[in-house]
Amino acid sequence: MVDLSPLRDAIIDGNAKMAKALTDQALKEGTDPQSIVTTYLIPAMDEVGRRFECNEYFVPELLIAARAMKGSMELIRPLLVKGGVQPIATVAIGTVKGDLHDIGKNLVASMLEGGGFTVVDLGVDVAPEKFVASVQEKGVNIICLSALLTTTMPAMKDTIAALNSAGLRGKVKVMIGGAPVIQRYSDEIGADGYSDNASSAVQLARKLAAAA
Amino acid sequence: MSTPSSLWQGPVADGPDFTRNLGAMLAGGRSARPTLFEFYHNVPLIRRIAGDRPGEPDYVREIRAWAALGYDHANLGARNGFCFKAGDRHRDRSISLNEGAVISDRDSCERYPWPQVEALDWSYLDIAAAALVPGQVLMASGPGGVLENVISLVGFERLCELISDDPDLVQHIVDRVGSCLLAYYQRVAPHPGVGLLMSNDDWGFKTQTMLSPRQMRRFVFPWHERIVAAGHAAGKPVVLHSCGNLSPVMDDVIDGLKYNGKHSYEDGITPVEEAFSRWGSRIAILGGIDVDYLCRSPIAEVHRRTAALVAAADGRWAAGTGNSVPEWVPQESFLALIDAGVGGRPRVRHAA
Ligand code: B12
Numbered sequence: 001m002v003d004l005s006p007l008r009d010a011i012i013d014g015n016a017k018m019a020k021a022l023t024d025q026a027l028k029e030g031t032d033p034q035s036i037v038t039t040y041l042i043p044a045m046d047e048v049g050r051r052f053e054c055n056e057y058f059v060p061e062l063l064i065a066a067r068a069m070k071g072s073m074e075l076i077r078p079l080l081v082k083g084g085v086q087p088i089a090t091v092a093i094g095t096v097k098g099d100l101h102d103i104g105k106n107l108v109a110s111m112l113e114g115g116g117f118t119v120v121d122l123g124v125d126v127a128p129e130k131f132v133a134s135v136q137e138k139g140v141n142i143i144c145l146s147a148l149l150t151t152t153m154p155a156m157k158d159t160i161a162a163l164n165s166a167g168l169r170g171k172v173k174v175m176i177g178g179a180p181v182i183q184r185y186s187d188e189i190g191a192d193g194y195s196d197n198a199s200s201a202v203q204l205a206r207k208l209a210a211a212a
Numbered sequence: 213m214s215t216p217s218s219l220w221q222g223p224v225a226d227g228p229d230f231t232r233n234l235g236a237m238l239a240g241g242r243s244a245r246p247t248l249f250e251f252y253h254n255v256p257l258i259r260r261i262a263g264d265r266p267g268e269p270d271y272v273r274e275i276r277a278w279a280a281l282g283y284d285h286a287n288l289g290a291r292n293g294f295c296f297k298a299g300d301r302h303r304d305r306s307i308s309l310n311e312g313a314v315i316s317d318r319d320s321c322e323r324y325p326w327p328q329v330e331a332l333d334w335s336y337l338d339i340a341a342a343a344l345v346p347g348q349v350l351m352a353s354g355p356g357g358v359l360e361n362v363i364s365l366v367g368f369e370r371l372c373e374l375i376s377d378d379p380d381l382v383q384h385i386v387d388r389v390g391s392c393l394l395a396y397y398q399r400v401a402p403h404p405g406v407g408l409l410m411s412n413d414d415w416g417f418k419t420q421t422m423l424s425p426r427q428m429r430r431f432v433f434p435w436h437e438r439i440v441a442a443g444h445a446a447g448k449p450v451v452l453h454s455c456g457n458l459s460p461v462m463d464d465v466i467d468g469l470k471y472n473g474k475h476s477y478e479d480g481i482t483p484v485e486e487a488f489s490r491w492g493s494r495i496a497i498l499g500g501i502d503v504d505y506l507c508r509s510p511i512a513e514v515h516r517r518t519a520a521l522v523a524a525a526d527g528r529w530a531a532g533t534g535n536s537v538p539e540w541v542p543q544e545s546f547l548a549l550i551d552a553g554v555g556g557r558p559r560v561r562h563a564a
Contacts, residue, residue, distance in 0.1 A: 057424075058423060059420065060372035060375055060376070063373070103422075150507050180504050197419065
């Protein structure tokens, strides 16, 4: 396989044009699409996440890198689908009922997409029933709940209760996050995991998907 | 109205005295007695403290409530429609992903109805000033700050893209917003009722600033520097209200931008006690009792924590919340903060 480290660097630098051009060229040269993803794109986003976690990168750099990654994925995804490659898991993400904060939620969604997940974005102010419906209708395996307000955190608990009532709790993993959320709260309400940033959210989702 | 067990014992007896207290602290000295700082209080709380007087503008009722609670200042945002209108947002989709955003390129920036500061009616300032009690001053705050308004006009994700794709356009939009805000502060600062300015602009979140410190210095800080200078030119101190983790830019806030005070703290980021020990000798630390903590902690614990910092800070801290007093903060918990914050200053007891 040709050395595509310039592609990895283009993603890390958020150079969408370059990333797309290099991906296009690699595919035309017959490089295996799956190996582009696993050898270059996902490690690139992991590196971006690492830099974000140690404050070397800031949200704008993260978003720009995620955009570059998406551009490459647009070229690769149809080929993966054609080849019968399944996404790691399908994630439904939303900001819980009563809460309109979505910058963090969007960032987590972008990073999950970059990490190879299929993401269903349910938006903000999402009622528990909508999360339930996403599992029933879209075959979601992981639910990501974001809450930024003390007053909306209980909506996370309500969502888990709604999944229980619908008899779906055993079918999905629930991850939670947002500024006031802590691990103890996740344990308290019986979520499957918590993470305090978009990069570690991807690691957590991978762990949960593997355990599912 | 007030229940017998309530911590609301009636207005503080000694009236406001900005110059000797909050003003002295903002000038780098010490408050002569324990004092308070806040951004805003919810309406039911204001009503409980100040009651209702028919025909009175709501901001006049607020000014009465601030004095009764024991503050030296009362916050007053623009009451003449000065703001940057963004588009409608639909709740069932992501709102920051450019939705509600009204500026996407040079054309839409030119077409945007930028507020005409000089053409607005400023008489509310006179009405508000006339409602002040002796020793009380107005704190003129903005309709959001430079970064907040750019984000709401452009959309956060789009802004991040533009910073990399077309930084000149970003500069142009920032300059439009910044120059309107500067004109506002220049207009309100000299008013005799205004004792201080608040530049309110949320810059950060749990772990970082929304833009990198380098981008903040390039786009956002130059306008803050001018706003602070406008306050100082009128002889008024200027405080920054900004949420989030600002540790990497606090030296800029203090030495570069020359803010006199800093408001907004969260326990999950930098507890106010830590902020006080890190920066308290260089800038006035204002408020800071975490909103989440205030909602969840026993009343006696809120009282203890507030009283402990009042004592330790010795006139270099103004007691208040980490952010503001939204409706869901239990009133008694907030009143415990106030009670400890005024350090036992006597009250005018309510008539039964
Ligand atoms: C920007 C902002 C706003 C914007 C939101 C714009 C938008 N489109 O999202 C506006 C101005 C609209 C707003 C409104 C309000 N806000 Co606000 N806001 C903020 C602020 C400054 C930053 C939030 C943010 O975008 N951070 C950037 C992102 C990248 O970080 P993040 O959201 O934390 O996400 C990261 C992690 O938490 C994690 N994560 C997030 N979600 C998830 C989900 C999962 C599953 C996982 C694993 C991880 C994860 O990954 C992300 C990336 O690393 C915070 C301050 C703060 N400390 O967070 C206050 C803050 C959240 N707001 C607050 C308040 C009080 C309000 C208002 C009530 C204000 C008011 N009085 O009107 C309203 C409420 C509106 C509503 N109903 O939702 C308080 C909440 C206090 C509390 N504990 O209840 C805060 C903490 C400010 C403070 N200092 O007190 N706000």
